[in-house]
Amino acid sequence: xxxxxxxxxxxxxxxxCAPPAREVAAFHAALPGYAPTxxxxxxxxxxxxxxxxxxxxDESSRxxxxxxxxxxxxxxxHRALTxxxxxxxxxxxxxxxxxxxxxxxxxxxxxxxxxxxxxxxxMARTYGVPARVFVAGGVHPxxxxxxxxxxxxxxALDVPYDEAVRRAAASGGLLVQDMGLPGYTDVxxxxxxxxxxxxxxxxxxxxGPPGLVAVPVGVGSLAQAAVxxxxxxxxxxxxxxxxxxxxxxxxxASLRAGRRTSTPPGRTIMAGLNCTTPSETAWPLLRAGVDxxxxxxxxxxxxAVRDLADLGVDAGPCGAASLAGLRAALPRLPEQGTVxxxxxxxxxxxxxxT
Numbered sequence: 281x282x283x284x285x286x287x288x289x290x291x292x293x294x295x296x297c298a299p300p301a302r303e304v305a306a307f308h309a310a311l312p313g314y315a316p317t318x319x320x321x322x323x324x325x326x327x328x329x330x331x332x333x334x335x336x337x338d339e340s341s342r343x344x345x346x347x348x349x350x351x352x353x354x355x356x357x358h359r360a361l362t363x364x365x366x367x368x369x370x371x372x373x374x375x376x377x378x379x380x381x382x383x384x385x386x387x388x389x390x391x392x393x394x395x396x397x398x399x400x401x402x403m404a405r406t407y408g409v410p411a412r413v414f415v416a417g418g419v420h421p422x423x424x425x426x427x428x429x430x431x432x433x434x435x436a437l438d439v440p441y442d443e444a445v446r447r448a449a450a451s452g453g454l455l456v457q458d459m460g461l462p463g464y465t466d467v468x469x470x471x472x473x474x475x476x477x478x479x480x481x482x483x484x485x486x487x488g489p490p491g492l493v494a495v496p497v498g499v500g501s502l503a504q505a506a507v508x509x510x511x512x513x514x515x516x517x518x519x520x521x522x523x524x525x526x527x528x529x530x531x532x533a534s535l536r537a538g539r540r541t542s543t544p545p546g547r548t549i550m551a552g553l554n555c556t557t558p559s560e561t562a563w564p565l566l567r568a569g570v571d572x573x574x575x576x577x578x579x580x581x582x583x584a585v586r587d588l589a590d591l592g593v594d595a596g597p598c599g600a601a602s603l604a605g606l607r608a609a610l611p612r613l614p615e616q617g618t619v620x621x622x623x624x625x626x627x628x629x630x631x632x633x634t
Contacts, residue, residue, distance in 0.1 A: 285526065286612060287535045287573040293519065295568045299512035300473045300505070303370065304355055308477045311354065311373075313343055316481040319620070322591050325603075329610060332617040335490070336603075337482060340594040340626025345399060347552075347625035348478060352458060352501065353399035355474030357388065360456050360467050361407060377408050385409040389453035391416065391444035393498070394423045394552050395629050400456050401430035412453065416444040418551055423629075440545040441498075441555045458501040460561025468501065468561045475505035482620055491617040492519040494602035494609075496624050497531050497573075498555040500562035507569035518620075519571040519613070523605025525550040529575035531558050531566060538567075549578045552598040552625065572609055580604040588623065599623035 308314055318338045326334035339348040362371050364386055365379045380386075388411040390400045397413040404411035411432040415424055417439055428434050437444050445459050460468040483489055489510060495503045503522050510517055522531055527546030534541045542557040558566065584600035584607075595603075602621040610616075 285529075285532070285575045285608070287532055288612065289535070289571060292569050292571045293517045295511055297508055297511050297565060297569065300476045300508045304473050305477045305480050307355060307358070308351065308474075311343060316485070317342055317348075317478075319482060319485045320593055322593075325587070325591060326619075329606065331610075331619045332491075334619045334621070335486075336588065336593050336595075336621045336623050337478065338593055338595075339478070339599065339622070339624050340628070345395070345402060346596075346627075346629040347395035347399070348475065348502070348622075349395040349399040350402065351477050352471035352474035352505075353396060353403050353456070356456050356458070356467055356471035357400060357403040357407065359470040360388075360454055361386075361409070363466075364454055373407070380408050387412060387453040388456050389448050389451050390414070390456045391441065391448035392419075392427070393441050393444075393554055394419050395625060396458055397432070398423070398427045398430055401427050401432035405431045412448075412451065414444045414448040414451070416441040416554075418547060418554060420551070423551075442542070442557050458559070459499045459555075460559040462560065465561050468559060472501045472504045472508065472562070475502050476509045478622070479506060479509040486618065489516045489518045490620045492521060492613070492619045494521045494523055494606045494619070494621045496550075496553055496598050496601040496605075496622060497522045497524045498553040498598075499557070499559040500531055500566050501559055502622070502624065503531070503570065504559070504562035504565050507565045511565075511569045519616075520569065521605060521609055521613075522566070522570050522573040523601045524573070524575050525553050525581070525601070526575040526577050528554045528556060530556050531570075532573045532575050534558055534563065535567065535570065535573050549597045550581055550601055552596075552629070553601065572613065574605045574609045576601060576604040576608055580608065585627070593623060594626045595623040596625040596627050596629050598629075599625045
């Protein structure tokens with residue numbers, strides 16, 4: 281690993297921010313089919329890497345979808361629709377559906393490089409509203425088919441993710457995007473809040489925070505959720521390691537530059553992480569709250585997919601990136617006790633290796 285593939289901030293763990301909304305976990309718990317996803321302990325891998333305990337938060341099946349994104353999409357769509365129809369934020373899904381039926385549906389729009397678009401489409405179907413999903417270039421056709429299978433209109437584009445977001449924002453309808461833009465901050469913040477349920481589940485299973493959490497990063501919304509969860513309360517604070525493809529390491533480049541910046545579009549098997557600019561809403565929190573950042577190659581991610589599969593964990597390249605990042609970063613990290621890797625998707629979410 282070269283110096284350009286690495287960043288560290290010794291002051292991050294002492295930084296403090298405002299906490300996320302408290303009602304999110306209860307909202308998810310009330311959804312049909314909700315259950316905490318597995319936290320799988322891998323003692324052989326812990327011994328190989330020289331850490332005390334190593335666990336994988338397996339998001340290969342979350343509320344019927346093969347990725348964690350439905351956590352953010354469900355809360356983000358709910359809050360966006362209650363706001364649009366003038367309903368209180370704690371309105372039940374049944375009340376939202378009744379209002380949609382009475383007043384007529386609004387069309388949801390979003391851009392995606394795979395999993396987020398499918399999650400928004402699923403929630404649109406749940407609430408009885410149409411959805412249009414702009415799909416960035418490089419996304420496998422089967423991912424587009426999965427979004428269409430949820431009942432959404434798909435517009436496939438041969439453009440980078442950032443441009444797909446811009447086109448979605450300009451298309452009309454109610455934008456439900458996990459990337460913050462100038463003047464567009466509420467919905468990305470709600471989506472980020474939705475992801476915090478994942479960390480609540482981890483802490484409840486372990487009886488407290490782990491020592492280190494490795495987080496795959498695209499635009500940075502999941503990492504933002506990790507920061508808001510672990511930097512907003514008293515008690516032990518884990519180290520937060522962000523992991524990106526070396527073909528699209530915009531957060532790493534921004535952290536090293538000290539300002540939010542973009543990287544040139546690239547190609548990677550980690551399609552869900554192929555984002556060239558950090559979210560505007562995520563950036564201030566990531567700049568202050570991330571302990572370390574690393575970039576990994578496709579070969580390193582592919583190896584991690586195979587290694588996790590051999591240990592019984594179904595991970596796509598984006599999900600396995602956390603293991604690849606931990607391997608790359610460990611020589612520069614202090615000795616670790618309990619490490620949690622976020623495996624954000626199963627192989628069904630990203631067929632790049634099949």
